[in-house]
Amino acid sequence: MKDGTVRTRFAPSPTGYLHIGGARTALFSWLHARHEGGAFILRVEDTDAQRSTKESSLQILKAMEWLGLEWDEGPIYQSQRLDIYRSYVQKLLDEGKAYWCECTPEELEAKRKTALEKGEKPKYDLTCRSKGLGPGPGRVVRMALPSSGFTSFDDMIKGRISVDNAELDDFILLRSDGMPTYNLVVVIDDALMNITHVIRGDDHVNNTPRQVLIYEALQFDLPCFAHVPMILGSDKTRLSKRHGATSVTAYKDMGYLPEALVNYLVRLSWSHGDQEIFSRQELIDLFDIRDVGKSAAVFNPEKLLWLNHHYIKTGDPDRLARLLPDFLTARGYPVPDHSYIRRVIVDVRERTKTLEEIVDFGDFYFIDREPPAELKESFFKPELLQPFRMLIERIENLDLSEKTAVEGAVKSLLDETGIKFKVLAQPMRVALTGKTVSPGIFEVLATLGTERAVGRLKRALAYMEQKSENT
């Protein structure tokens, strides 16, 4: 255990986009640092030269920013710290705690296969352990592990975990291409960066004993470990593309709000009584890594949607309005001015769960399209001709944003003609929106404005006139 200020880190490998699971691990790590008033460090684990890409790193950083998981140090790239790792490998070599190995991947693979066939544990058979080899082409450095005893550690989430050293084998520290491996670099960096709390996915639990052995060999202080449960797909297997979108960026593009994703993710394996909605500050105040549960959670897109809807409904309309243009453009719609978008959002937000849905559900606010033929056919009946004519006459000189005036005008029309609003409402809705489902008629009228609204009503009227002439 370390004392002093808390320091946590998130250490993604840039081999793809930021995954939902990784995002939650990052969130927990970030929350723990913020809760404790400590520092959050971002470190890019790109020691796999084959699979790591610069684009991935950039994508991940952008996703982190979008989520609001700001880091205090970094990003630190491991690929730029190779000399450091090699010097520690040399130290282990010098102290006889590691050794060179000339076994080829092919030989190893063959041995693994036969061991498996014989029902034995496929671990390295120590062929080169006592050969006293030096460096050479194709050679790797292996850690020399004790063959007896137990290695254990206390996990803040899982409790004490203990493994028989006989289960571990002399794993590789330095690859034949000179690149260090994960288990080595993660220990060196966490130690050198004074990470006090290693918070990561529990798929790393089995690696931890190996790392503990490295900490001991290098005489580093052990950090606190907290292995957070995995996020599973609906079939309880590791969450993957098969289950739908898994990247943070995909949710952003589908019109999800970062606070919704954060709120959803934090409730996976963590809770605070019966509370479901958490502001960022509440999370920082309330989050305790020790309250994280032990079992895996299934990702439930429906609940995420519900949360997103909650934040759409309650969010600042101005901010939402600023986010909308991207989605408008994506649909090929023109981008109206801010105050218009803002009014649209207030109109539709109760019935739209994502920013994308705002655009789709409220498309008629942005583009002018004639209602589909079948709707015109069933709603623009000739008997409505007169009421529509009166309606237009009475509102075309009104400011439609004066809702009480408009409602008054419609009401007097209803009183005089004796028809029910129910009868007039749907045809009006179809004329105005081209749909049978929309926000309230008076809201639509107000937002659309006199010119647009009356224009569409007149178009419906023309259809009725034409129809009555033909019959």
Add this chain to the structure above:
RNA sequence: GGUCCCAUCGUCUAGUGGCCCAGGACACCGGCCUCUCACGCCGGAGACAGGGGUUCGACUCCCCUUGGGACUACCA
């Protein structure tokens, strides 16, 4: 196969030996509200994997079984 981990409604979870014939949320069903659809409100159905212990008393503690997951790479 071996090792490690996990196990409350379909899902996320509350529950830390009696407050629980188990609470909340999403989804689902019904009703109310109503210009459509939503929102909102009210109500409903729905779980302690199984078996042994421990205990006056187990969802809560222990063991076994079953089920699930992770790891077992010159990936991280």
